Amino acid sequence: METMERLFQSNFKVGAYPFYEYLRQHDPIFLMSQQHNQSSWIVTKYDHVKELLKTQSFLKDQSKLFSTSPHDTPQDEMTTIFQNMMLDVDPPDHTRLRKLVQPYFNPKTIKNLQPRIEDIADQLIMEMNNKKGPIDLINDFAFPLPIIVISELLGVPAEDRNKFRRWSNTILAAADDMETDFVEDVQAFTQYLTRLFEERREEPQDDLISNLLQAEEEGEQLSRTELYSMIVLLIIAGHETTVNLIANTMYALFEHPRQMERLREDFSWTENAIEEGLRYYSPVDFSTARWAEKDMEFHGKHIQRGDLVLASLSSANRDESKFERADEFDITRKEVQHVAFGFGIHFCLGAPLARLEGKIALEKLLNAFPDIRLAEQKPNWRPVFLLRGLDNLYVNIK
Template sequence: MENIKAIYQSNFKENVYPFYTHLRANDPIFAMSQEPNHTTWVITKHEHVKEMLKSKSFIKDQRKLFSNNQSHEKQDNGEINIFQNMMLDVDPPDHTRLRKLVQPYFNPKTIKELKPRIIEIADELLDQASEKQGPVDLIDEFAFPLPIIVISELLGIPSEDRNKFRKWSNTIVAASDEFEPDFMEDVQAFTNYLTDLFERRRKSPENDFISSLLQAEEDGEQLNRDELYSMVVLLIIAGHETTVNLIANTMYALFEHPDQLEKLKTDTKLTATAIEEGLRYYSPVDFTTARWSEDDMEFHGKTIKRGDLVLASLASANRDEEKFEAPDTFDITRKPNPHVAFGYGIHFCLGAPLARLEGEIALRKLMERFPNISMVENQTSSPWRPVFLLRGLEGLKVTIV
């Protein structure tokens, strides 16, 4: 519907939560757009979202439904497709195989071993930020570099190349709304970079994740070429983009609620529950990526046709008054907190333990190092990036002295 598109292009991110409240009460399975042979649905209630994400009737691989893979038409003009067979967009058994391949790198035990290094990186970044004169952008100086350094070191990406991924990932994430003019140029640059990096690692393997993936590819059945590229692209983007939002959004919510910020300063042991509340209150991922109905079906009173696109609003589910007491209240002591910010079912976010750890360390270090940290007022009339799938800030200027 054109009116929905217009809302997104104006101030939808600022006013979305009352809209979700209205949908949950009046039209929880919402037909966001309707074409002659296709409807896009948005699911907004917590229990419905969980049911949809767990259901085998909603599939990720649209090639099972459409002979012409239209959503990738603009990308399929090169020999290597970095989006082909991405773990995020396939169903079992391919999803099971790919997830099993990377799971050892993201299990809680492995992630816990990264804690000393993450603390070290956080301290180094805050040392650098403290040397700057005047207000600093917390995203540029801290929330962005922290997770990109961590995932780069895990993958084995040279330190001098990390900042290249910010532009590339921003372009790719923005393409969830519409293709930017430089989309293909950035995709090609990303592909060329990975091709060169893979060649270097094949010649000289190191003790990193990319070297392990290359070995899996050479072993034959576990990983093919396009899956290799897609896996690394997914881990780079998902491994930092959403964590940037988690850290910055949670700090923004704390600044909006001074009583909660003061509570956290007084007791930094609350960082774990503060991060969970940040995940719920300003969910870093607003919508799940696309799923399609494999057959005609009835879903809570709505007829969903084969091939209809279905999205779950994690942001809406996390403010559902039927699941959360005072859902629009930001409470860093909230327990229990059964949010679905990391999704649900077999596609539950693989990087959740890492994101949680990075978020907790980030908040604790900020409170310890800069107990008088405050947000610069009137930074912008529209703080949120106009990206459909994600909720992230354009910037976050703070005073740290």
């Protein structure tokens, strides 16, 4: 099996799960590439993935290992924004940054958002009802729901929300291949944020951006670069994962009509359906990069200092040694201990919000459209290495 080549084929997502199974059984710590004395590895087994995500032997901040990034580009000034994201730093910086935004994402705060999320879902469903023909469930529901929620939380004006979809797509695509649009879109993104920050400094509001600007002005809590990085991360992570969670879970239900019927008959299974959806079609295929702090042995493989290591969350969530009938979608599965939101100190900050949005989405859609069904055309998986999401999801609702 030509394992490395398969990872970069445009149709890789279609046959990914049998490929992951092959790796788990034959090469669970997989050498993906080797160049310039640096190796890149993919970890595929559940227990190994949890160990990787938890251990302090792998770093997020590559500046601790390299004087310059091993993947320097002409856009270094702009990429600095992404290298200072909370996802890509270690304690104590990670602890400090997470503490600044944690109050906005704790379960109690998120619970208070439920009435507003339900109102947004109802409005989107009303607009869907007024359309004819097949409807793209992603474009008309799964995307706008979380982008409206995170935008309102941050304080982003309603008329600017759709801009983030293009910017987000460009940034995520750059993880695979640095396109020329990257420079223009990141410049547009940062220029937009600069104008928004100026407005909020002049007229602070009761939103997360205003509060983070206050933390930046205090100096010791948040630097200017960290401020930009934090907002970019919250906008992208605040909607991308949830778009995939909603659409992927609905797609799995369409593929398994008996499970769909079970859920229709008893909505007490909704939270379980969300957890099974997260496991079965994980919204994030791979963790962001970690780097070996020193030479080490990791489950039979020699990892050198500076090697890049990725966790395959999708593979871990289909590990047959952890989950019985791992390749079956079963909303009644008990204690679905997946790693779709990661593990350890970098566990997804927005997990409570994504779960609530997913639960509301499923219940609202199935209540409003008792005959909702997949349109004839089969959807395609987006060719984005880090994520598992659909290009579109056309449905008939009448």
